[in-house]
Every structure is written in C-alpha cells, then in structure tokens.
Amino acid sequence: xxxxxxxxxxxxxxxxxxxxxxxxxxxxxxxxxxxxxxxxxxxxxxxxxxxxxxxxxxxxxxxxxxxxxxxxxxxxxxxxxxxxxxxxxxxxxxxxxxxxxxxxxxxxxxxxxxxxxxxxxxxxxxxxxxxxxxxxxxxxxxxxxxxxxxxxxxxxxxxxxxxxxxxxxxxxxxxxxxxxxxxxxxxxxxxxxxxxxxxxxxxxxxxxxxxxxxxxxxxxxxxxxxxxxxxxxxxxxxxxxxxxxxxxxxxxxxxxxx
Amino acid sequence: xxxxxxxxxxxxxxxxxxxxxxxxxxxxxxxxxxxxxxxxxxxxxxxxxxxxxxxxxxxxxxxxxxxxxxxxxxxxxxxxxxxxxxxxxxxxxxxxxxxxxxxxxxxxxxxxxxxxxxxxxxxxxxxxxxxxxxxxxxxxxxxxxxxxxxxxxxxxxxxxxxxxxxxxxxxxxxxxxxxxxxxxxxxxxxxxxxxxxxxxxxxxxxxxxxxxxxxxxxxxxxxxxxxxxxxxxxxxxxxxxxxxxxxxxxxxxxxxxxxxxxxxx
Numbered sequence: 001x002x003x004x005x006x007x008x009x010x011x012x013x014x015x016x017x018x019x020x021x022x023x024x025x026x027x028x029x030x031x032x033x034x035x036x037x038x039x040x041x042x043x044x045x046x047x048x049x050x051x052x053x054x055x056x057x058x059x060x061x062x063x064x065x066x067x068x069x070x071x072x073x074x075x076x077x078x079x080x081x082x083x084x085x086x087x088x089x090x091x092x093x094x095x096x097x098x099x100x101x102x103x104x105x106x107x108x109x110x111x112x113x114x115x116x117x118x119x120x121x122x123x124x125x126x127x128x129x130x131x132x133x134x135x136x137x138x139x140x141x142x143x144x145x146x147x148x149x150x151x152x153x154x155x156x157x158x159x160x161x162x163x164x165x166x167x168x169x170x171x172x173x174x175x176x177x178x179x180x181x182x183x184x185x186x187x188x189x190x191x192x193x194x195x196x197x198x199x200x201x202x203x204x205x206x207x208x209x210x211x212x213x214x215x216x217x218x219x220x221x222x223x224x225x226x227x228x229x230x231x232x233x234x235x236x237x238x239x240x241x242x243x244x245x246x247x248x249x250x251x252x253x254x255x256x257x258x
Numbered sequence: 259x260x261x262x263x264x265x266x267x268x269x270x271x272x273x274x275x276x277x278x279x280x281x282x283x284x285x286x287x288x289x290x291x292x293x294x295x296x297x298x299x300x301x302x303x304x305x306x307x308x309x310x311x312x313x314x315x316x317x318x319x320x321x322x323x324x325x326x327x328x329x330x331x332x333x334x335x336x337x338x339x340x341x342x343x344x345x346x347x348x349x350x351x352x353x354x355x356x357x358x359x360x361x362x363x364x365x366x367x368x369x370x371x372x373x374x375x376x377x378x379x380x381x382x383x384x385x386x387x388x389x390x391x392x393x394x395x396x397x398x399x400x401x402x403x404x405x406x407x408x409x410x411x412x413x414x415x416x417x418x419x420x421x422x423x424x425x426x427x428x429x430x431x432x433x434x435x436x437x438x439x440x441x442x443x444x445x446x447x448x449x450x451x452x453x454x455x456x457x458x459x460x461x462x463x464x465x466x467x468x469x470x471x472x473x474x475x476x477x478x479x480x481x482x483x484x485x486x487x488x489x490x491x492x493x494x495x496x497x498x499x500x501x502x503x504x505x506x507x508x509x510x511x512x513x514x515x516x517x518x519x520x521x522x523x
Contacts, residue, residue, distance in 0.1 A: 024434040031438045035445045038454045039303075042311055049306045172284025179292045188299045193306050 003096060004104040011108025022116050025069070029121050033065040036188075037129070050192050055130035056219060062125025063215050064187055069117035070110055070146065071153045071210050073185060074178040079161035080170055092250060099158060099242055106154045110147075134218050141224045145214040148231035152209045155238030156181075162242065165249035186212030192221070206234040263359065267367045275372050286376035293326050293380030296448060311452035312485050317476065318450060320388035325447035325472035327381030328411025334374035335366055335412070336419040340440075343426045343433045352520055362420065362511050381408070395481040403494070407475035410496035411447070414471050417503035418443055424507075424514040439466065447471040452485050470499040 040057045043049065052060065079102065082088040091098055125131055134142065160177045164170045182188060184207035191202055191212045202208055209231040217224045276282055300322055304315040313321075342365065345351040354364045385408070394400060422436035429435070446454070446462040451473045454462070463469035470492070477484055478493025 021434065024432070028434045028438040028442075031442055032445065034458060035442060035454075038458060039310070039449055042453045043303055043307050046307070167281065169278035169281040172281040172288060175285050175288035176291065179288050179295055183295045183298060188295075189302050193302050195302075195305055 004100060007101055007104035008108035008111070011105035012112045013108075014105075015109050015112045016116075025117070026120050029065050029069070029117070030124055033061055033121055033125070036065075037061045040189075050190075051221070052190060052192075055132045058125055058129035059132040059219060060190055060215055062121050062129070062131075063218055064211060065121040065125075066118035067146065067149070067211055067214060068187060070113040071149045071214075072157065073153070073181050073187060073210065075157050075160040075174045077161070077174065079158070080164040080174070083161070083164040084168060089253065092253070099239075099246055102158065103151075103154055106150070110150050114146075132219060134220050138217060138220055138224065141228065142214060142218045145217040145224070145228060145231060148228065148235050149210050149214050151235040152206055152231060152238055155235065155242050156206060156210075158242045159238065159245055162245050162249055165252060181207055181210065184208065185210045186215065190215075203230065206238060209234040264363065264367045267364075268370050271367075271369055272372055282373060285373035289330075289374055289376030290380040291376075293330065293377045294384070296322060296326065297384050300448075311450040313450045313452070316388060316391040317480060317482075319384060320392055320479065321450060321472040321476045322448040323381055323385035323388045324407050324411060324475060325444065327378060327385055327408040328471055329415055329444045329447075330374055330377035330381050331408065331412035332415030332419060333377060334371050336416040337371050337374060338369045339365055339419050339423040340433070340436075341365075341369070342423045346426060346518075346520075349520065351518070355515075355518075361515055362508075392480060394479050399494075400479055403475055403478060407472070407479075407496055410500040411471035411475075413500035414467055414496075414503050415440070415443065417500070417507035418466055420507040421510045424510050427514040427518050443468045443471075447473070467499045467503060470496045 037058065040052075040061060041054060044052055044054055044057050048056075079088070082091060088098075091101075094101075126133075156177070160170070160173055163173050167173065184191075184202060184205055186208055191199065191208055194202060213227045213231050216222065216227055297319065300315070300318055303310070304318070308314070310318055342351070345354070345365070351361075354361045357364065385404075389404065419440050422439040423432075425436060426432040443462055443466050446458070447468045451459055451463050451469045459469075463473070474484070474488070474492040475496055476493075478490065483490065484492065
C-alpha cells in the first residue's frame with residue numbers, strides 16, 4: 001500500500017513539472033469553453049431547455065471544461081507504447097500489480113489536475129458568467145462522484161491500452177474510443193437534451209459516469225444516490241474487466257530473448 | 259523532378275499506413291464517426307429548439323457540412339504540421355533543411371493522413387443531405403459555389419494551420435496554443451457566426467477569416483441577406499480570401515524558417 005501511495009505522489013510530481021504546458025493548456029481550455037458557451041447560451045436565450053437556464057448552462061460548460069482534463073476523456077497511449085516496444089515486460093516483472101500501480105499514478109495525476117485544470121476554468125466561469133453553486137451538502141458527494149468518474153475513466157483507458165497485447169497497432173481502437181466518449185459522456189451537449197427514448201440507453205453505457213454524472217451531482221439534478229450507484233457499478237465493472245483482461249494478456253506474452 | 263520526389267514520398271507513406279489494415283480501417287471509421295458526431299450534437303440541440311442565431315436546423319447543418327468537409331481536407335494535407343514541435347525538439351527539422359526541397363511541402367508530404375478521408379466522406383455525406391433539405395437557389399453559379407466553397411475553406415484552414423504552427427519556431431511549447439486556433443476555428447465555423455459575441459467574432463471570423471469558410475458561402479447558397487449587415491458579395495469571394503490567406507501563410511512560414519536556429523540537441 002505504501003508503494004502505491006508513493007507512486008501516486010510521483011504521478012503528482014511528474015505532471016507538475018510541465019508548467020509552461022499548463023499555462024498554454026489553460027488558455028486553450030478557456031477559448032474552447034467560450035466557443036461552447038456561445039452556442040448553448042444562444043440556444044437557451046428564448047427560454048430554459050429541460051431545466052437548463054443560462055446559469056445552469058454556464059455551470060455545465062465550465063465545470064465540464066475543468067472536469068474533462070481531470071477525468072481524461074481520450075485514451076492516453078503510454079501503456080500501449082510500452083506494450084508495442086516490449087518494455088511492458090519490465091513492468092510485469094516488478095513486484096506490483098500493474099493495473100493498481102498505474103491507477104495509483106493516475107490518482108496522483110488527478111490530484112494535480114484538480115488544482116490546475118479544474119479550478120481555473122470553474123473560477124473563470126464563476127467570475128464572468130452567472131453560476132449555480134451547489135448546496136454545501138452536495139460538495140462531498142461531488143468529490144466522491146469525481147473520484148468515481150476518474151476510476152471509470154482509468155478502467156476504460158486501461159482496457160483500451162491493454163487491447164494492444166492483441167492488436168499491436170491499436171490506434172484505430174484509440175480513436176474510436178475517444179470519439180465515442182466525447183459524444184456519450186455529456187461533454188458536447190447535456191445528456192438530458194437527448195430524446196427521452198435515448199436517455200436510458202445512454203445511461204446503460206459507462207460513458208455518462210465519466211462526466212455527466214459528477215456534473216449532475218454538482219447541479220443537484222435529481223437525487224444523487226442513483227447517479228453515484230451507477231458510477232460505482234461501472235467503476236467496479238471496468239476495474240474487474242481490466243483485471244481479467246490483463247490476466248489473459250500476461251499468459252499470452254512471450255519474452256523473446258536478447 | 260521535385261513533383262516525382264513528392265509523389266514517391268507520399269506513396270511510401272500511404273503504403274506504410276495501410277500495412278496495419280484493421281487499424282487503418284478502424285481509424286477511417288473513427289474519423290467518419292467523429293465528423294458525424296458533430297452532426298448528432300446539432301440535431302440533439304435542435305430537438306429542443308427551433309432556431310439558432312436566426313437559422314433553422316437545415317441551414318446550420320449546411321454550414322457545418324461545408325466547414326466539416328473543408329476541415330477534413332485541410333487536416334489530411336496539413337494536419338501533419340501538428341508534429342512540428344516534435345520535429346524541432348528532436349532536431350528532425352534540420353534534416354528537412356538539408357534537402358533541396360521546400361520545408362513546408364516536405365512537412366506536409368512527410369505523413370499524408372489518408373485515414374482523414376473518413377472525415378471528408380462524412381462531411382460530403384452531410385453536405386449532400388443539407389443541400390437536398392434546403393431551398394437552394396440553383397444556378398450555374400451556386401452549383402460552382404458548392405464545389406468551390408469546401409476547397410477554399412480547406413485552403414483557409416490549411417493556411418491557419420501553417421501560421422498557427424509556425425509560432426512553434428519561436429515558442430517551443432506552442433503546440434496547445436496552435437490547437438486553440440486550428441481546432442478552435444473548426445468549432446467556430448460549424449455554427450452561424452451570428453451565435454458568437456463580438457470578441458470571438460472579431461478574432462475567429464475576420465482576423466482568422468473563419469466566416470469565409472462556411473458562413474458567407476452558405477448565405478449565398480441560401481440567397482439570404484447577412485443578419486450582421488455584410489454585403490451579399492461576401493458569399494462569393496472565399497477563393498480570393500483563401501488565396502490571400504495562403505500568401506500570408508507562405509510569408510509567415512518563410513520568415514519563421516529564416517528565424518529558426520535549431521534547439522542544439
């Protein structure tokens with residue numbers, strides 16, 4: 001357990017070294033937030049859409065801009081690269097469980113991302129737009145929801161990467177995953193805007209648990225408990241699935257001498 | 259002579275990309291899906307509203323389709339410029355300077371992203387849908403505009419790509435800022451310019467000539483006056499704007515390369 005805590009700390013430090021990239025990232029994030037905000041603000045100007053008025057839209061956009069880097073909505077390629085070039089063998093030899101070690105590293109990254117990626121866009125949104133703060137009692141639930149979102153996202157990314165054990169070039173799977181996530185997680189348009197028949201289908205996939213769920217908890221849309229239960233279900237499911245996948249992959253790995 | 263070299267370079271790259279066939283097909287599909295995802299978002303939005311910035315769903319889809327097709331073509335040809343910071347950091351760019359060919363053309367030919375064809379196909383499909391669902395004032399001129407607009411748009415996007423990435427010659431970590439301008443202008447041009455506030459509009463529509471990619475040509479196709487008060491002529495001059503943008507991009511690139519000193523690594 002101590003080793004994993006250390007890994008998390010190392011993850012935090014590793015990401016905090018890129019300061020210039022952080023400033024550039026912030027600027028990019030704000031510009032995209034403004035572009036998304038413009039479209040949705042015009043859409044709700046004549047009247048609220050399914051409970052989304054201008055303040056809700058602003059909160060949805062800026063919280064989403066912040067959460068997207070905390071949760072990570074595209075598949076990073078770090079593990080996939082190590083599988084491709086064979087370095088993963090070294091990782092598998094180490095006295096740790098690879099999935100848990102990477103998760104610890106990802107939690108460290110999350111801690112850093114909350115500070116520099118979540119807080120600035122939310123502060124920007126709250127300063128320049130009408131904003132909907134939740135009741136104090138919802139804040140701990142939002143924290144739990146965000147952690148679950150990160151767990152689901154990590155579990156999915158781990159699996160997308162692990163597929164490289166079988167495909168070698170998995171860039172296709174990576175791009176498909178990213179595209180699907182962006183549409184179904186609720187980043188581009190609130191999921192409640194979708195037609196009523198589509199909503200149960202959307203929520204039966206793991207994607208809303210990554211972004212729309214914590215946003216809904218923050219906006220206090222409905223009771224938070226079914227949302228958190230959905231997230232917990234997906235967190236456990238994708239983690240176990242990843243574990244099984246890794247187990248099978250390890251049996252497949254052939255270390256060629258040299 | 260030089261043309262043959264480029265043809266060979268591009269051919270070799272294309273064969274390389276096809277070697278992992280499953281992955282290549284999946285990437286094409288992903289690009290097409292990515293393109294149509296934006297269409298789904300517009301349709302979902304319009305299932306709750308009837309007009310956006312004064313335009314109906316079919317009119318917005320027309321703008322999105324022209325912009326999406328143009329961006330797909332530009333991404334295929336110029337998207338490789340996103341790798342420029344890596345080229346500069348690792349010193350690979352110095353190798354390009356040693357060869358008796360243009361650096362910009364070499365960068366573009368170094369990895370033509372054939373998988374982006376999926377994005378173009380998705381865009382053209384959306385364009386066909388939009389054209390059949392809008393009341394277009396068909397004439398030889400509008401028919402020509404349908405073909406010319408995405409191509410002019412592609413040239414404008416490619417010019418934006420060149421200028422934005424040329425910044426990386428000065429700022430080594432400028433990639434993400436360049437993305438703001440390239441991918442940001444894609445997001446901007448997919449919706450009517452009337453949606454945006456004055457500051458975003460000034461920058462993305464006129465400093466970067468984003469309004470000439472899809473907004474003005476769409477107004478001409480729909481035979482609608484500009485709600486922003488611009489003359490009708492603006493819908494027809496996209497090729498001129500594209501040519502001007504290309505010249506500016508060429509000049510910026512030349513200045514940037516002259517300024518380049520290498521990273522010493």
